[in-house]
Amino acid sequence: MSDAEVKDRAVHFDPAIDNSKDDINAYLEGTDRSLYDFKDDEKDFYKVKEGLTPEIVDQISKEKHDPEWMHEFRLKSLDLYNRMQVPAWGPPIDGLHMDQIVTYVRPNTKMKGSWDEVPEEIKSAFDKLGIPKAEHEYLAGVGAQYDSELVYHNLQDFVAQQGVVYTDMESALTGEYADMVKEYFMKLVPPTDHKFAALHGAVWSGGSFVYVPKGVKVSIPLQSYFRLNAKGAGQFEHTLIIVDEGADLHFIEGCSAPKWNVANLHAGCVELYVKKNARLRYSTIENWSKNMYNLNTKRALVEEGGRMEWVSGSFGSHVSYLYPTTILKGKGADCEYTGITFAGKGQDLDTGTRMVHIGENTTSLVTTKSLSKDGGISTYRSAVEIMPSAHGAKSSVDCQSLMLDNISRSDTIPEMDVRVNDADVGHEAKIGRISDEAVFYLMSRGISEAEARAMIVSGFANPVSKELPLEYAAEMNNLIKLEMEGSMS
Amino acid sequence: MNEQDIRINHLPCLTWNRLGVNHRSVPVKSGLEGAAKLMESGLDQDGITSENVTVSEAEAYADSLAHGIRREKYVAGKTAIYMTQAFQTGLGGEFTDYIDKVAGDASIYRVAANAKPAKPVILNYDFGAGADDAAIHVIVAGENSESTFLINYRSDADAAGFSAVGTKVILGKGAKLNLIKVNLLGSGFEQLDDTGAVAEESAVFSFRQMELGGAETYSGCYVDQNGQKSEAYIDSGYMVSEDHTLDLNYVTAQRGKKTVSNFNFKGVLQDRARKTLRDTIDFRNGSAGSVGDEQEDVLLLDPTVVNKSVPVILCEEEDVDGRHGASIGRLSEDMLYYLETRGLSEKVATVMMVRGRLHSIEREIPDDETQNAIDAFISEQFGMD
Numbered sequence: 001m002s003d004a005e006v007k008d009r010a011v012h013f014d015p016a017i018d019n020s021k022d023d024i025n026a027y028l029e030g031t032d033r034s035l036y037d038f039k040d041d042e043k044d045f046y047k048v049k050e051g052l053t054p055e056i057v058d059q060i061s062k063e064k065h066d067p068e069w070m071h072e073f074r075l076k077s078l079d080l081y082n083r084m085q086v087p088a089w090g091p092p093i094d095g096l097h098m099d100q101i102v103t104y105v106r107p108n109t110k111m112k113g114s115w116d117e118v119p120e121e122i123k124s125a126f127d128k129l130g131i132p133k134a135e136h137e138y139l140a141g142v143g144a145q146y147d148s149e150l151v152y153h154n155l156q157d158f159v160a161q162q163g164v165v166y167t168d169m170e171s172a173l174t175g176e177y178a179d180m181v182k183e184y185f186m187k188l189v190p191p192t193d194h195k196f197a198a199l200h201g202a203v204w205s206g207g208s209f210v211y212v213p214k215g216v217k218v219s220i221p222l223q224s225y226f227r228l229n230a231k232g233a234g235q236f237e238h239t240l241i242i243v244d245e246g247a248d249l250h251f252i253e254g255c256s257a258p259k260w261n262v263a264n265l266h267a268g269c270v271e272l273y274v275k276k277n278a279r280l281r282y283s284t285i286e287n288w289s290k291n292m293y294n295l296n297t298k299r300a301l302v303e304e305g306g307r308m309e310w311v312s313g314s315f316g317s318h319v320s321y322l323y324p325t326t327i328l329k330g331k332g333a334d335c336e337y338t339g340i341t342f343a344g345k346g347q348d349l350d351t352g353t354r355m356v357h358i359g360e361n362t363t364s365l366v367t368t369k370s371l372s373k374d375g376g377i378s379t380y381r382s383a384v385e386i387m388p389s390a391h392g393a394k395s396s397v398d399c400q401s402l403m404l405d406n407i408s409r410s411d412t413i414p415e416m417d418v419r420v421n422d423a424d425v426g427h428e429a430k431i432g433r434i435s436d437e438a439v440f441y442l443m444s445r446g447i448s449e450a451e452a453r454a455m456i457v458s459g460f461a462n463p464v465s466k467e468l469p470l471e472y473a474a475e476m477n478n479l480i481k482l483e484m485e486g487s488m489s
Numbered sequence: 490m491n492e493q494d495i496r497i498n499h500l501p502c503l504t505w506n507r508l509g510v511n512h513r514s515v516p517v518k519s520g521l522e523g524a525a526k527l528m529e530s531g532l533d534q535d536g537i538t539s540e541n542v543t544v545s546e547a548e549a550y551a552d553s554l555a556h557g558i559r560r561e562k563y564v565a566g567k568t569a570i571y572m573t574q575a576f577q578t579g580l581g582g583e584f585t586d587y588i589d590k591v592a593g594d595a596s597i598y599r600v601a602a603n604a605k606p607a608k609p610v611i612l613n614y615d616f617g618a619g620a621d622d623a624a625i626h627v628i629v630a631g632e633n634s635e636s637t638f639l640i641n642y643r644s645d646a647d648a649a650g651f652s653a654v655g656t657k658v659i660l661g662k663g664a665k666l667n668l669i670k671v672n673l674l675g676s677g678f679e680q681l682d683d684t685g686a687v688a689e690e691s692a693v694f695s696f697r698q699m700e701l702g703g704a705e706t707y708s709g710c711y712v713d714q715n716g717q718k719s720e721a722y723i724d725s726g727y728m729v730s731e732d733h734t735l736d737l738n739y740v741t742a743q744r745g746k747k748t749v750s751n752f753n754f755k756g757v758l759q760d761r762a763r764k765t766l767r768d769t770i771d772f773r774n775g776s777a778g779s780v781g782d783e784q785e786d787v788l789l790l791d792p793t794v795v796n797k798s799v800p801v802i803l804c805e806e807e808d809v810d811g812r813h814g815a816s817i818g819r820l821s822e823d824m825l826y827y828l829e830t831r832g833l834s835e836k837v838a839t840v841m842m843v844r845g846r847l848h849s850i851e852r853e854i855p856d857d858e859t860q861n862a863i864d865a866f867i868s869e870q871f872g873m874d
Contacts, residue, residue: 415510
């Protein structure tokens with residue numbers, strides 16, 4: 001590689017060089033994502049000023065009618081944020097300038113319990129995304145967030161009658177479950193955890209609170225959908241789910257945003273408590289637009305005999321830092337993580353998972369797939385930590401990466417930390433390309449090369465899509481198809 | 490004698506700081522006495538020459554031969570990392586700077602083009618009852634030569650001391666070189682052993698290492714596979730006991746087309762031992778048709794050990810095949826039970842399993858005396874003299 005080529009790469013990757021705007025503009029050319037890329041007028045929306053100051057945090061807290069403890073919590077988090085460093089180990093986030101991010105945008109409506117009451121332009125956005133239809137056909141409840149606030153929340157009666165609580169975080173914070181929220185809020189992901197957890201603590205808004213009582217099994221999924229419409233804004237929703245002893249829940253999270261030529265930020269936080277012998281499946285199809293910095297934090301605490309299941313698809317964003325973490329605290333606690341990441345042009349998606357085994361005979365199973373094309377960078381980053389108390393723990397990790405061209409990158413950076421001798425830890429990884437023989441075979445059956453490659457990629461993603469409900473698997477396959485079409489055009 | 494801290498064994502692509510694997514800070518000594526005895530053999534063979542030079546002459550000579558390598562700042566696409574060396578080594582730039590200051594002189598060993606000496610060149614460093622020493626070697630394997638270099642580090646069993654060694658290897662076109670390093674130092678030693686290699690077209694570099702001794706051992710190897718069809722094989726066997734530390738860093742940078750890298754690690758940890766292994770396959774743009782494989786098998790004998798493994802694959806080339814696998818756990822109870830039913834005590838059965846694990850590396854050492862010393866060392870570790 002010549003010095004000039006080295007310099008070219010440096011421009012692309014050197015954190016000291018602010019190339020974010022040029023990059024974003026360049027990357028926005030490409031795949032047709034009109035299904036997700038429509039924009040709505042922000043007329044009459046309430047916004048705070050750009051930037052992050054104590055005054056802005058005060059203003060958000062006041063607008064949201066926070067209890068005093070939450071107001072103090074926000075200010076302490078802001079102080080932590082200002083004192084913490086950005087991570088040195090991940091994709092560059094030098095294009096993210098907090099002084100240009102609007103941290104709170106409230107649409108001109110209050111939360112409604114009926115789609116008919118939601119303002120037409122906002123309802124129209126969710127109609128295009130298929131949310132009301134999905135609710136009608138196969139969901140037990142839906143929360144829909146638009147920018148910083150929920151605009152719609154509903155739980156079907158038969159689920160509510162089981163004692164299931166599904167509401168927006170703001171209502172939970174001041175209502176019947178206020179004490180429970182105070183007990184659990186940002187205890188699993190404290191603001192001290194990292195800089196963007198501190199940011200979240202300071203400016204969080206929206207999100208959902210779910211409580212599933214002991215022994216209750218919710219037969220069909222709940223879903224929260226997050227739409228960030230505003231240009232140059234941040235979304236900081238907080239999701240808190242408590243699945244009590246012996247209960248069972250499948251929660252689905254979806255997200256999208258239109259593309260803008262400036263950076264948007266998502267720094268949400270998900271805290272999941274899986275009690276004794278309970279089960280929680282948390283499925284996500286992340287499809288942020290390609291100007292998004294997705295710095296999200298998700299963590300689960302699993303008690304004795306509990307089971308946590310993550311299904312995670314990462315397709316959107318300019319930069320992602322996403323590592324759902326599971327703390328297997330109780331004896332026999334179990335976690336299964338299934339994930340796929342598809343990094344296309346202009347995307348640097350750093351995803352993976354972290355498993356912390358504390359209890360005896362805990363088990364974890366990780367299966368991940370990643371794809372890179374058109375200069376995209378996908379990184380699988382993980383840690384399996386077996387603590388001295390985790391006698392008899394078992395962990396198995398299998399990660400596979402597919403390179404679709406030679407201008408992209410795919411990195412695998414796993415770590416295993418084992419501190420007890422009667423654990424059984426296995427790890428396998430593979431990186432490679434689409435087999436010429438497979439493409440040739442399909443072409444010999446009359447399929448075009450492009451279709452053959454798309455079929456092979458769909459097959460590669462199959463272990464993930466089969467874990468999703470049919471409608472979401474179809475959406476994921478559609479996203480893969482869109483990306484593949486982008487690479488063929 | 491003064492001490493300072495240096496940072497070594499940098500992971501080529503940074504990860505979460507709290508895992509404590511991005512690098513290692515270690516204390517090193519200055520003002521070394523240079524008291525280890527060096528016994529050399531095999532230098533009288535045709536095609537082998539050696540020369541004592543100054544440290545700066547040796548470094549300049551190595552750098553001049555590594556002409557295909559450039560100083561890098563950007564690796565792994567995202568993170569500006571420690572790539573301060575023109576001639577990269579496993580321990581990294583701060584170690585090279587350090588050893589250049591403390592080593593008294595250096596040795597250059599040359600294998601002539603097409604030479605195929607029958608016997609290995611053996612360098613035995615004997616630290617006796619305890620000594621502090623540092624050494625620099627440059628090994629140049631001429632085109633199409635085939636040779637083996639074996640470097641042994643030994644001392645009395647309970648001796649304490651300090652050893653720092655830097656080895657740079659340049660393999661010409663078609664050269665085949667086996668470099669073997671065996672650490673049987675006493676239980677009070679700090680050992681830093683650094684290796685860097687540059688492999689030109691069709692060269693084959695085999696690096697075998699047995700890390701069995703010492704209280705704190707830091708070792709690394711970086712292989713720059715500059716030439717197409719070059720091959721790198723890294724086999725490492727280790728056993729760490731008591732409250733000792735072993736910290737390892739191995740990297741192959743595959744630049745040429747159709748290159749091969751293969752890592753094979755067999756380890757045993759017991760008592761309160763702590764070990765970190767970083768092993769990285771780095772497929773660079775242009776390495777089409779290359780393959781890489783890394784495998785680690787770690788046996789944990791006690792519940793108080795700490796094992797960290799970081800098997801990394803970095804890839805910026807489509808047409809490659811990279812794999813890694815790791816298996817970490819204790820002895821199979823079924824196997825132990827089977828051996829016990831055949832009249833073996835648990836201890837004997839355990840030692841048998843440990844030997845079996847390390848034997849796959851040990852058997853490749855072409856020197857009976859060294860193999861016997863390794864067997865004796867393992868027996869002593871288990872109190873089975």
